[in-house]
Amino acid sequence: MRVTFATEAAPGRPNEDFVAATPDAAVLLDGAGTPAGSDSGCSHGVTWYSHTLGSTLLATMAQSAGTLTELLAEGIKTVSSLHDGTCDLAHPGSPSATVIMLRRTDDALEWLVLADSVLILDVVDAPEPVIICDDREAQVGALHRAEMDALDSGSDEHVSAHRRYVETLRSYRNRDGGFWVAATDPLAADQALTGSMPVDRIRAAALLSDGASRLVDRYHLRTWRQVLDTLDESGPDGVIREVRVAEHSDPQGSRWPRGKTFDDATALYCCP
Ligand SMILES: [Zn+2]
Numbered sequence: 001m002r003v004t005f006a007t008e009a010a011p012g013r014p015n016e017d018f019v020a021a022t023p024d025a026a027v028l029l030d031g032a033g034t035p036a037g038s039d040s041g042c043s044h045g046v047t048w049y050s051h052t053l054g055s056t057l058l059a060t061m062a063q064s065a066g067t068l069t070e071l072l073a074e075g076i077k078t079v080s081s082l083h084d085g086t087c088d089l090a091h092p093g094s095p096s097a098t099v100i101m102l103r104r105t106d107d108a109l110e111w112l113v114l115a116d117s118v119l120i121l122d123v124v125d126a127p128e129p130v131i132i133c134d135d136r137e138a139q140v141g142a143l144h145r146a147e148m149d150a151l152d153s154g155s156d157e158h159v160s161a162h163r164r165y166v167e168t169l170r171s172y173r174n175r176d177g178g179f180w181v182a183a184t185d186p187l188a189a190d191q192a193l194t195g196s197m198p199v200d201r202i203r204a205a206a207l208l209s210d211g212a213s214r215l216v217d218r219y220h221l222r223t224w225r226q227v228l229d230t231l232d233e234s235g236p237d238g239v240i241r242e243v244r245v246a247e248h249s250d251p252q253g254s255r256w257p258r259g260k261t262f263d264d265a266t267a268l269y270c271c272p
Pocket residue numbers: 041042043044045083086087
């Protein structure tokens with residue numbers, strides 16, 4: 001595959017997204033779980049979690065022929081074993097991450113999508129791109145975000161409401177009727193969306209963290225097709241630039257209410 005990617009942290013914060021690729025595989029993770037003032041039971045933190053799980057997954061994808069679901073379950077177990085002696089892995093706020101895995105075999109492109117990062121497939125002869133996203137967290141979140149969305153982003157009240165929102169969502173995490181993410185339970189891998197397609201049917205694929213996909217699914221400034229065009233013409237940097245321009249135009253979140261004024265934004269584009 002020909003692969004390009006870019007990632008940019010929210011200003012002044014460590015980047016909790018992780019992206020990496022080989023010529024035959026790509027991973028994108030978006031870490032989550034611990035707003036300021038919240039406890040997580042883990043001394044390592046969200047950035048450590050997403051970066052360690054992501055690099056573990058990419059390494060096993062290069063070495064093993066197991067299914068992507070099996071490799072994700074193994075990866076979650078491996079990362080748990082790295083800190084179960086020092087951290088409280090039963091804590092409801094332990095670090096977590098969304099996961100996209102993409103692998104090219106001789107004749108197929110395989111994918112796995114867990115939680116709300118977005119996979120876009122540009123399929124030959126299809127008028128619209130195919131979008132693969134697991135939106136269970138957004139469905140649960142919609143029931144609980146009214147208070148936060150009514151407040152100005154960046155205000156102390158908004159910061160507190162965002163923390164309460166994240167803590168409320170923890171009670172829905174990794175259980176039936178809620179939403180599933182990579183954290184400490186390897187069974188979450190069984191909840192991922194998976195699929196494959198003959199490689200000659202796919203013109204291009206794009207992986208976006210929700211900090212980048214918000215250009216389409218929250219701000220409604222672009223279509224998925226336009227994002228593919230930007231990726232093709234300007235590369236992943238071009239998409240992230242468009243996201244930041246939009247966010248700077250609405251610093252208080254009055255046009256687009258959101259948990260974070262800026263989020264880590266990551267885009268990967270590949271032509272198999
Ligand atoms: Zn830890």
